[in-house]
Amino acid sequence: MQKTIKIAYIGGGSKLWARVFMSDLALAENLSGEIALYDIDKEAAIRNAKIGGYINKNPKTKSKFDYKVYDKLEDALADATFVVLSILPGTFKEMRSDVHAPEKYGIYQSVGDTAGPGGVLRAMRTVPIYEDFARKIKAICPNAWVINFTNPMSICTKVLYDVFPEIKAFGCCHEVFHAQEFLTCVLKEIKGINVHRSQIYTDACGVNHFTWMSEAKYGDIDLLALLPEFEEKFYDEGYFEREGKSRFEFKTDPFAYGNKLKMDLYNKYGVLAAAGDRHLAEFMPNTWYLKDKKTVENWQFGLTTVDFREKQQAERIAETIDMAEGRKEFPVVKSTEEAVDLMKAILGFGSIVSNVNMPNQGQMPQMPLGSIVETNCVFSNDQVKPIVSKPLPSAVANLVYRSCVNIDTTYEGIKERDLGKLYVAFANQALCNTLTMEESYELFKEMCYNTRNYLDDYFDLDGYFKK
Numbered sequence: 001m002q003k004t005i006k007i008a009y010i011g012g013g014s015k016l017w018a019r020v021f022m023s024d025l026a027l028a029e030n031l032s033g034e035i036a037l038y039d040i041d042k043e044a045a046i047r048n049a050k051i052g053g054y055i056n057k058n059p060k061t062k063s064k065f066d067y068k069v070y071d072k073l074e075d076a077l078a079d080a081t082f083v084v085l086s087i088l089p090g091t092f093k094e095m096r097s098d099v100h101a102p103e104k105y106g107i108y109q110s111v112g113d114t115a116g117p118g119g120v121l122r123a124m125r126t127v128p129i130y131e132d133f134a135r136k137i138k139a140i141c142p143n144a145w146v147i148n149f150t151n152p153m154s155i156c157t158k159v160l161y162d163v164f165p166e167i168k169a170f171g172c173c174h175e176v177f178h179a180q181e182f183l184t185c186v187l188k189e190i191k192g193i194n195v196h197r198s199q200i201y202t203d204a205c206g207v208n209h210f211t212w213m214s215e216a217k218y219g220d221i222d223l224l225a226l227l228p229e230f231e232e233k234f235y236d237e238g239y240f241e242r243e244g245k246s247r248f249e250f251k252t253d254p255f256a257y258g259n260k261l262k263m264d265l266y267n268k269y270g271v272l273a274a275a276g277d278r279h280l281a282e283f284m285p286n287t288w289y290l291k292d293k294k295t296v297e298n299w300q301f302g303l304t305t306v307d308f309r310e311k312q313q314a315e316r317i318a319e320t321i322d323m324a325e326g327r328k329e330f331p332v333v334k335s336t337e338e339a340v341d342l343m344k345a346i347l348g349f350g351s352i353v354s355n356v357n358m359p360n361q362g363q364m365p366q367m368p369l370g371s372i373v374e375t376n377c378v379f380s381n382d383q384v385k386p387i388v389s390k391p392l393p394s395a396v397a398n399l400v401y402r403s404c405v406n407i408d409t410t411y412e413g414i415k416e417r418d419l420g421k422l423y424v425a426f427a428n429q430a431l432c433n434t435l436t437m438e439e440s441y442e443l444f445k446e447m448c449y450n451t452r453n454y455l456d457d458y459f460d461l462d463g464y465f466k467k
Contacts, residue, residue, distance in 0.1 A: 003347050005033040005081040007065075008141070010073065010133065012037030013044025015316040017086050017149060019051060019323075022067075023332050024340040026055045030349065031063040038069075038076035044317075045069045047324035054323070060332045073133075077140040082343055085133060085156070086149040089126040090454055092313075096306040097450035098122055105439055107431050108290045110278040110303050113151040114209045115403065116431035119282070120410055120422065121447050123155045125454040127414040130156050134163035145346055147172055147339055148357075153208035154372040154407045155414075157357045161372075162415070170384055171357030172339050173374070176204045176211055179274035182241040182259055183216050183223045189233065190226045193218070202274070204355050205364050205375045205389035207403045209279035211355070213272040214390045224272060231263050238300040250300050254308055258300030261289055269396050277301040283403055286431040345379035352379045353387070363388050366397040371404040402430070419448070419464040 007025075012018055018037070025031065035052065039045040052067030070076040077083065098118035099109050112118030130150075137146060137160075146169035150156045157171040180197035187193050187200070195218060203215040216223040230239075238258020240249040249256040257277035265273045265280065273280050278301050281289040289299050296303055322328035338354050345352045357374045363386035364373045376387040392400065406425050413422035426432065427440040435443065445465045452461055 001348070002030050002032065003349075005031065005347070006036060006079055007034070008036045008038065008076045008080040008083045008144070009086070010038050010076065010083065011086040011088070011150070012048055012069070013039030013041040014048070014086055015044070015313055015320060018048050019320070019330070020335045020337060021084065021339060022048070022052055022055055022065075023330075024335055024337060025065065026058065026061040026063060026332050027334050028340050028344060029062045031344070031347075032065060033081075034066045034068060036068055036070055036076040036080070038073050042069065042071070044320070047320050050324040051320070051330050054326065054330050055332055058330070058332045073136060074140055077136055077144075080141040080144045083137060083141065083144045083146045084149065084339075085130075085146065087126075087129065089122060089129060089150070090451065092306055092310050094121075094125065094451045094454065095309070097447055099304075099306055101447050101450060102431075102443055105435060105443055106292070107286055107435070107443075108292065108296065108303055109431065110281050110290065110296070110301060111209075112282075114153070114279065115282040115406075116429050117426060117443060117447060119152050120426045120429065121451055123152050123410050124414055124422065124448075124459070125451060126150065126152065126156060127159050127411065128458050130159040131163055134160045134167065137167065138164040142166070144168070145343070146170075147343075149339075151208075152407075153357055155411050157372045158359075158407070158411050159415075161359050162411075168384075169358075170377070171208065171372070171374075172337075172342070173208055173355075173357065174337060175209055175275040175279060176202070176355045176374075177336060177338070178241060178276060179204070179211075179213065179262075179272065180216075181243065182239075182262070183272075185239060185241045185247075186223055186226050186230045187218055187221070190229050191221065193221075203376065203390050204274045205373065205392065206274070206400045207372065207407065208357050208374050209275045210283045210400060210403055211274040211374050212269075212392055212396055212400070213274045214392060216272065224266075227263065227266055227272070231267075235260060235263055250302070254302035254304045256302070260300045264299075269393060271393060271396055278304070282431060283399065284430055285433050287434060290431065342379050346382055346384070348381040350380075353377070354379065356384070358384070358386055361386060366391060367401060367404050368408065371408055373404070402428075414458075417459055419459055419461070 037045040049067040056064045099112035102117045148171040153171045160169045200218045204211045239247045250258045261277035360373045363375045378385045409425040
């Protein structure tokens with residue numbers, strides 16, 4: 001069975017994700033068609049289209065696509081089977097404020113794109129863009145499946161459904177995959193059994209970057225029950241789980257971590273937090289894991305600075321140029337991502353269960369209906385059905401519930417262009433819990449003005465802050 005499809009890739013000039021996606025598509029059998037690349041940085045999209053041409057010539061390639069760059073979003077969306085959304089809302093100037101402005105108040109952020117002060121400001125820049133995406137998808141390709149990769153994941157997914165309730169959309173994140181990889185390491189170290197993460201069953205639920213596993217098994221082996229013995233061996237030293245990487249990778253790589261924070265949360269709550277330590281830390285009170293740089297070091301993860309991100313992007317751009325000009329070979333290899341597998345299931349090539357972000361229809365009974373939650377879902381022919389998750393312990397459910405309320409309040413404030421409501425959501429972030437109301441207000445004001453180039457069309461900053 002051969003399927004001819006059109007994929008509209010919005011953010012098609014991506015310095016990394018587009019290339020990963022294109023490689024996975026090339027290795028997927030029985031597909032062909034067009035990949036429509038649209039990006040406000042057209043030159044970057046053109047480079048990816050050139051790389052696509054080299055992919056088509058690679059002997060490993062099983063499915064070939066026509067890569068086309070579009071000047072207009074509307075043209076890229078026309079007749080799309082799938083729409084992939086993967087954008088960077090703002091520049092490193094705005095990200096520098098998101099991540100580093102709160103540090104003068106003793107608030108450190110390891111990521112700054114989902115929770116905490118940085119997550120709120122990034123959402124304020126992103127939602128208006130996604131409102132436009134949703135309106136155009138509704139008008140141009142209402143039957144397309146929409147896959148979101150942009151953070152903050154929960155709010156991006158929420159705006160799509162709020163503007164276009166009939167949309168067929170879900171948000172993809174790989175954090176649970178890495179937690180599954182961690183559990184395969186536990187199985188290997190304690191039982192001597194080597195398996196791929198896909199061979200274990202996990203019941204994960206929560207909100208994006210703050211999911212929890214209440215059950216994890218390999219056959220009849222309860223993997224969570226193995227954690228105490230694993231901790232006896234590796235808690236103090238740390239254990240990074242990524243295949244092909246040293247378990248001490250966190251000592252040199254600012255994106256790596258020792259899973260010590262994850263193990264500490266398991267000891268506290270009895271269920272396994274299913275995201276990387278850098279993300280998990282930002283949902284907890286700021287004195288727990290992010291009190292200062294020494295505390296972060298002791299918990300074996302890093303504060304990813306914007307300086308590092310700028311340097312990394314410059315390296316990726318240089319690499320992309322070399323690939324586009326044929327000076328460097330593009331490696332066509334299967335990634336650990338599942339987006340293409342999910343697409344194939346939707347197209348009728350079997351079924352698959354994976355964790356994605358969708359509105360709560362009851363799959364997490366402990367959370368508000370309509371909030372965006374991350375749970376297992378069944379993907380099959382033109383449908384995605386959420387699976388009801390196991391209840392979380394009440395203490396964990398309360399933590400996740402607070403996050404749901406913060407996300408929903410943030411979204412309502414942006415939708416209504418209500419800075420007062422947004423300030424409430426900002427001040428209620430767990431990372432802001434040591435600030436006085438005056439301090440949180442001043443920080444919110446400073447961060448809004450720092451990113452006002454993206455806000456002035458939607459919010460009356462002067463009218464609110466100069467009352």
